[in-house]
Amino acid sequence: MLIINKLKKSFSASEKPLLNNLELTLNSAESVSIQGASGCGKSTLLSLIAGFDRPDSGDIFIDNLSITKRTNNAHDIDGFRKNKLGIVFQSFNLFDCFNAWDNIAFTARLKGNYDKGYQQALMQQLGIVALSKKPLSQLSGGEQQRCAIARALVHRPSLVLADEPTGNLDETTSESVADLLYQTCKNTNTALVVVTHSSDVAKRADRVMRLHKGVLENAESEETLVTTTM
């Protein structure tokens, strides 16, 4: 459902491209985790997949629709994001003017598939039901992070992009939130790309990868190689 072909992206003409002929294919219900050094281009890659930015060259297809060769009509990409994508941003991007419930419900209401019971169940599993009426300014970083995860799932997207989804959570909460994210996507046939610095969160994915020198490498086979050659 996600195909990335020879993706190139540079922010500086004098340096090597940040993403250099990067390739990735992901099926429905499949999850991939991406680790890598700070600044190696992980958030940039998610931003290209979501159509917030454009690559220098290469293609990205989601459900056979080209994200890179789309028209300049902003409406197209907004509609595509609303219908297909769930995004957990590294900096949450919640609305300060809404309470927790309305923040989470936002995309589902736009898409027209708002389901109060489903939202309630997701919030229950994330341990944030009691926060429903709280204004955003009264939520901790970890509470906002869990709201951002609920918002990314509640409209039943076909692809979820999660950038450091547990970066603000303690170890125990991080485990249960990661479980929910992976399980919900699996149960709803949703593909999942998780960018994370946590090996515990990364290893739950079907495929564990590393972004290095502009391409995605299989992190598992690297580890196997190290242990077998030692």
Ligand SMILES: Nc1ncnc2c1ncn2[C@@H]1O[C@H](COP(=O)(O)OP(=O)(O)OP(=O)(O)O)[C@@H](O)[C@H]1O
């Ligand atoms: N819009 C932009 N203009 C210029 N440079 C940018 C832009 N966005 C990102 N960069 C640069 O591209 C590089 C990769 O940034 P990116 O945010 O993708 O890293 P990352 O792998 O997500 O890092 P982290 O793990 O710290 O979140 C960084 O050096 C960053 O400064």
Ligand SMILES: [Mg+2]
């Ligand atoms: Mg980042």
